Amino acid sequence: MVDLSDGRRRLFRRSKAPFPEREGAGFHLSLLQTSCCQLVSIMASRRALKAVLIDLSGTLHVEDTAVPGAQEALRRLRQASVAVKFVTNTTKECKRDLVERLRRLDFDVQEREIFSSLSAARSLLEQQQQRPLLLLEESALEDFSGVDTSEPNAVVVGLAPDHFNYQTLNEAFRLILDGAPLIAIHKGRYYRRKDGLALGPGPFVTGLEYAADCRATVVGKPEKTFFTQALSDLGCSPSEAVMIGDDVRDDVGGAQDAGMLGILVRTGKYRKGDEAKIAPPPHLTCPSFPEAVEHILKNLLLVE
Amino acid sequence: MAAKGWPVCSKSLKGVILDLCGVLYDCGEGGGVAISGSVEALKKLKASDLKLRFCTNESQEARATFVAKLQRLGFDISVSEVFSPAPAAVAALQQRGLRPHLLVCDGLLSEFDSVDKTNPNCVLIGDAAEKFSYQNLNKAFRILENLENPLLLSLGQGKYYKETDGLSLDVGAYMKALEYACDVKAEVFGKPSSLFFQSVLNDMGLQPHEVLMIGDDLVNDVGGAQQCGIKGVQVRTGKYRPSDETHQTVTADGTVDDLAQAVDMILSHRQ
Numbered sequence A: 001m002v003d004l005s006d007g008r009r010r011l012f013r014r015s016k017a018p019f020p021e022r023e024g025a026g027f028h029l030s031l032l033q034t035s036c037c038q039l040v041s042i043m044a045s046r047r048a049l050k051a052v053l054i055d056l057s058g059t060l061h062v063e064d065t066a067v068p069g070a071q072e073a074l075r076r077l078r079q080a081s082v083a084v085k086f087v088t089n090t091t092k093e094c095k096r097d098l099v100e101r102l103r104r105l106d107f108d109v110q111e112r113e114i115f116s117s118l119s120a121a122r123s124l125l126e127q128q129q130q131r132p133l134l135l136l137e138e139s140a141l142e143d144f145s146g147v148d149t150s151e152p153n154a155v156v157v158g159l160a161p162d163h164f165n166y167q168t169l170n171e172a173f174r175l176i177l178d179g180a181p182l183i184a185i186h187k188g189r190y191y192r193r194k195d196g197l198a199l200g201p202g203p204f205v206t207g208l209e210y211a212a213d214c215r216a217t218v219v220g221k222p223e224k225t226f227f228t229q230a231l232s233d234l235g236c237s238p239s240e241a242v243m244i245g246d247d248v249r250d251d252v253g254g255a256q257d258a259g260m261l262g263i264l265v266r267t268g269k270y271r272k273g274d275e276a277k278i279a280p281p282p283h284l285t286c287p288s289f290p291e292a293v294e295h296i297l298k299n300l301l302l303v304e
Numbered sequence B: 001m002a003a004k005g006w007p008v009c010s011k012s013l014k015g016v017i018l019d020l021c022g023v024l025y026d027c028g029e030g031g032g033v034a035i036s037g038s039v040e041a042l043k044k045l046k047a048s049d050l051k052l053r054f055c056t057n058e059s060q061e062a063r064a065t066f067v068a069k070l071q072r073l074g075f076d077i078s079v080s081e082v083f084s085p086a087p088a089a090v091a092a093l094q095q096r097g098l099r100p101h102l103l104v105c106d107g108l109l110s111e112f113d114s115v116d117k118t119n120p121n122c123v124l125i126g127d128a129a130e131k132f133s134y135q136n137l138n139k140a141f142r143i144l145e146n147l148e149n150p151l152l153l154s155l156g157q158g159k160y161y162k163e164t165d166g167l168s169l170d171v172g173a174y175m176k177a178l179e180y181a182c183d184v185k186a187e188v189f190g191k192p193s194s195l196f197f198q199s200v201l202n203d204m205g206l207q208p209h210e211v212l213m214i215g216d217d218l219v220n221d222v223g224g225a226q227q228c229g230i231k232g233v234q235v236r237t238g239k240y241r242p243s244d245e246t247h248q249t250v251t252a253d254g255t256v257d258d259l260a261q262a263v264d265m266i267l268s269h270r271q
Helices: A006-014 A025-033 A036-044 A070-079 A095-104 A117-127 A138-144 A166-177 A201-212 A224-232 A248-257 A289-300 B008-012 B038-047 B063-072 B085-095 B106-112 B134-146 B171-182 B194-204 B218-227 B242-246 B259-270
Strands: A051-055 A083-088 A114-116 A132-135 A154-157 A182-184 A190-193 A196-199 A241-245 A261-265 A284-286 B015-018 B051-055 B100-103 B122-125 B152-155 B160-163 B166-169 B187-189 B211-215 B231-235 B254-256
Touching: A051 A224, A070 A083, A070 A289, A083 A095, A083 A224, A095 A114, A095 A138, A114 A117, A117 A138, A117 A154, A117 A182, A117 A224, A132 A138, A132 A166, A154 A166, A154 A201, A166 A201, A166 B166, A182 A201, A196 B134, A201 B166, A201 B171, A224 A241, A224 A248, A241 A248, A241 A289, A248 A261, A261 A289, A284 A289, B008 B259, B015 B038, B015 B194, B038 B259, B051 B194, B063 B106, B085 B106, B085 B122, B085 B152, B085 B187, B085 B194, B100 B106, B100 B134, B122 B134, B122 B171, B134 B171, B152 B171, B194 B211, B194 B218, B211 B218, B211 B259, B218 B231, B231 B259, B254 B259
Parallel strands: A051 A083, A051 A241, A083 A114, A132 A154, A154 A182, A241 A261, A261 A284, B015 B051, B015 B211, B100 B122, B122 B152, B152 B187, B211 B231, B231 B254
Antiparallel strands: A190 A196, B160 B166
């Protein structure tokens, strides 16, 4: 039995499919409570699901192992009339690296279908026509190829241990004092390396914020603009999209705050009780990606 | 301004506390340069009947080193007149049985000669400048993460200061970075801590209202002094920025162009 949330009911109300919800007795009861007149208006306002956003690490794969059945589930999803995009918070992997890893795991993914926090930073820079100082690792720079970085008037901070030193941080600081916006790929405190915990971008962003008396613009999940940007070239609104991920706040909470439905999978970083950490709760919490796809195909799409 | 406000308050003053970097000189490569008129202004102050102390958050070098540097720039100053965070921190470390991991400049290490640094149970950071590398910050972070009660001590919390080639991040930025990473609040020695200003007042044997602080840092010099009841005047040298004059939380008792102007105003009101 799936758990229904307000989000789910919202979509259901918009649905003009005669039987959008099939399992469980709840549906039949609610159908009986719905008068014919109401049903007609539901049918008239139906907007079908147009896009599915999918998180990568922890959702499609955990480190170098694919989630069982995920490749097949993705193939099934692609056969439905719905756009698919892969969204991820990364500070060091360019799209090409991400695609290579997914293909090694036998996922059918194109580079143009990936929207990462690096893509979001690039969109923001292009929108505001800014020339960034990029505190990013070599591997991430590929996603910024062609961006003018001469005489920088913006600062982008990702995870860049090679750049987190006194000289470079002073350079960034001076630009910010001169009015350059501070853009953070994310504000993670630390991450795990083979040799132990290591400082993430967050501490350095926080130090710059303090010294320059400014607030960074964070571009990755769970920011609302991240999700709307990811959908922008699909020509669909948040209410026509669903997000699948293993991070209850960054994936599900962020997507639902942006007006999408969010499906939480119990893989990757999921911990027991995560679904209770956001309000409203996830539209659906399910064991893993294949079940999420199954739910979408069965309940959120028009049956031809 | 009230009758006792700046600069009228100069009449009843008994002592003056001066900040160093940004007031007497601009620090930087090769020992820095004296700010125009400040050598002369210090001479005039010394010749007056006002008690004088120097209160700095300098944490790159031991007192003896930077005092010698100031003497070479022509300033009449001695170590016994200077209050800096490191000695205050050393006293606290010894009193509380704390063994610090130090992230400070090599030049400051001699201040900690008497302190046990084996098997650290806290991290102490100063303005480590070039030593603020990712590796060194990570090391400090891991030590804090491994402590049951992470304790971070900081020599000052300044945001930035002016070097001859531009503004540079001060220890405060790195203190905030470690605070954020470990979810702790640092204990700060030096300005703007009231304890620090109080120790200077005790040494002078004066009451707060009898003393004036002159500095270039609105929050740490002026704001810190004001919290102890000491009047604070900001100079438009060093790290001063025009936006300081419309700051949201701290309003200086007075703002002057430089130390020379401040000293002339003080002394003219005392004649």
